[in-house]
Amino acid sequence: MRETIINSFDRYWHNILDRLPEILMGLILLMIFIFIGVIVRRILVNRLMRHEKDMLLVNYSGRVVFLFFLIIGIIILLNQLGLGRAAGGLLAGAGVSALILGFAFKDIGENFIAGFFLAFSRPFITGDIIQINEFTGRVKAMTFRNTHIKSMDGRDIYIPNALLIKNPLTNFTKDGYMRHEFVIGMDYGVDITEATKVIMETIQSLENIIKEEGFSPFVTIDKFGASTINLKVFFWINTYDFPGSITVLKSSVMKEVVTTLMRKGFNMPADILELKIYQEEKPIPLAIKRDEMAKPKEK
Numbered sequence: 650m651r652e653t654i655i656n657s658f659d660r661y662w663h664n665i666l667d668r669l670p671e672i673l674m675g676l677i678l679l680m681i682f683i684f685i686g687v688i689v690r691r692i693l694v695n696r697l698m699r700h701e702k703d704m705l706l707v708n709y710s711g712r713v714v715f716l717f718f719l720i721i722g723i724i725i726l727l728n729q730l731g732l733g734r735a736a737g738g739l740l741a742g743a744g745v746s747a748l749i750l751g752f753a754f755k756d757i758g759e760n761f762i763a764g765f766f767l768a769f770s771r772p773f774i775t776g777d778i779i780q781i782n783e784f785t786g787r788v789k790a791m792t793f794r795n796t797h798i799k800s801m802d803g804r805d806i807y808i809p810n811a812l813l814i815k816n817p818l819t820n821f822t823k824d825g826y827m828r829h830e831f832v833i834g835m836d837y838g839v840d841i842t843e844a845t846k847v848i849m850e851t852i853q854s855l856e857n858i859i860k861e862e863g864f865s866p867f868v869t870i871d872k873f874g875a876s877t878i879n880l881k882v883f884f885w886i887n888t889y890d891f892p893g894s895i896t897v898l899k900s901s902v903m904k905e906v907v908t909t910l911m912r913k914g915f916n917m918p919a920d921i922l923e924l925k926i927y928q929e930e931k932p933i934p935l936a937i938k939r940d941e942m943a944k945p946k947e948k
Contacts, residue, residue, distance in 0.1 A: 675725060675726040675727075675728070676726065678722060678725045678726065679722040679723065679725065679726045680722075681722070682718045682719065682721050682722030682725070683718065683719060683722055685718050686714065686715040686716075686717070686718030686719055686722075687715065689714055689715075689718065690711040690712075690714050690715045691711075693710060693711055693714055694707055694708070694710075694711040697710060697711075708790070708791070709764065709765075709768035709791060710768070712792070712793060713765070716793075756809070756811070757793075757794060759811045760793065760794045760795065760809050760810040760811050761793045761794070761810075763809075763810035763811045763813065763814040764791060764792070764793055764794070764796075764810040766814060767791065767796070767810055767813060767814070768791065772813075772818055772820060772823075773788050773818075773820050773823070774788070775788055775789065775790070776788060776822070777820055777821075777822045777823065778820070778821040778822045778888070779798065779818060779819060779820050779821070780818070780819040780821070781808055781812060781813055781816055781817075781818050781819075782812070782816055784798065784800070784806050784808060785800060785801065786798035786799050786800040786801065786804075786806055787799045789805075791810070793810075794809065794810065795807040795808055795809050795810060796808050796810055796813060821888065822888040822889070825887050825888050825889040826859065826864060826885055826886075826887065826888070827885065827886055827888050827895065828883060828884070828885050829883075829884060829885075829886065829895075829899045829902075830881055830882060830883045830884075831881075831882055831899070831902075831903050832871055832879050832880070832881050832882075833848075833879070833880050833882065833903075833906065833907065833910075833917065834874060834876075834877030834878070834879050834880075834917055834918070835877055835878045835879075835880060835910075835915060835916070835917060836876075836877065836878075836915070836916035836917065836918050837876075837877070837878060838916070839878075839915050839916060841870070841878060841880070844880065844910065844915055845868045845880065847909060847910060847913055847915070848868050848880070848882055848906055848909075848910070849866065849867075849868060851905055851906050851909045852866045852882070852884050852902065852906065853866070855901075855902060855905060857886055857887070857898055858884050858885070858886060858902070859884075859885040859886060859887055864885040865885075866882070866883060866884035866885070867883050868880055868881065868882050868883070869881050869883070876918055876919070877917070877918060882906065884902060886898060
C-alpha cells in the first residue's frame with residue numbers, strides 16, 4: 650500500500666516536471682493578458698472620462714474590459730494545463746453563461762448581469778439620492794456585485810445589484826428638481842387670499858427656491874379643519890445647486906413663512922374644543938375643593 654502511494658506521487662511529480670514548460674508558458678500568458686487588461690482598462694477609462702461625466706459607467710466599463718482579458722488568460726492557462734475540455738466549456742458558454750458557470754454562484758452572476766444593465770440604462774449616476782425599499786442614500790460607487798450608497802445619517806449601505814433591478818427605485822435627483830410641501834393652519838376669520846399672497850411673496854424672496862415656469866411655488870387649500878383652514882404650500886428646490894442639507898432648507902422656508910404671517914397679524918390658532926351641555930334646565934354640577942395646606946395660618 651505504501652509503495653503504491655509513493656509510486657503514484659512519483660508518477661504525478663514526473664508528469665508535472667514533463668509539463669513544466671507548458672505550465673510556465675500558461676502562467677506567463679496569463680500574466681501578459683492581465684497586464685494588457687490593466688493597460689486597456691486605463692486607456693478606456695481615461696478616454697471615457699473626457700466625454701462622460703457618469704463615473705459609474707466609466708468604472709464599470711473598465712472592470713468589464715479587464716474581466717474580459719482575465720477570462721481569456723484563464724482559458725489559455727487551462728489549455729496549457731491540458732484542461733481543454735473545461736476551457737471549451739467556458740468558450741461554449743460565452744457571455745453571461747460563462748460568468749455564471751465560471752463563478753459557480755447564481756447570485757454573483759445575477760448581480761453581475763443586473764450591474765451591467767444598471768450601468769448602461771443609467772437610472773442613477775454617482776451623487777444621486779436614491780431610495781430602494783427602506784434604504785435611502787447618495788450613490789457612491791457600483792461594483793459587479795453591489796451598489797454602495799451613503800445614507801443621510803452617515804451609514805455605508807451595500808445593496809446587491811439584483812435588488813435594484815427587481816424592486817421599484819426612486820431617484821430624488823435625476824433632473825435636479827425636488828418638490829417639498831408643508832401645511833399651515835389659518836384662522837377662519839382671516840383673509841385667505843391675502844394670506845396666500847403673503848406666503849407667495851415670502852417664498853419668492855428666498856434663495857435656493859426655483860422660480861422657473863412649471864416649477865413655481867404655489868398654495869392650495871388643503872382642507873377645512875375643526876379650528877383652522879389648512880393651506881398647503883408647495884415649492885421646488887434645485888438639488889444640484891443647493892450646497893447644504895435639503896431638510897435644513899425646508900425648515901428655513903417654514904420658519905420664514907410663519908414668522909412673516911405672524912408679523913403681519915395673521916392668526917394661526919391651536920385646536921379649539923367645543924363643550925356642549927344638553928341638559929340645559931339642570932344646573933352644572935361644580936365643586937371647588939380647597940387645599941387645606943393653602944389655608945392661611947391663624948395668628
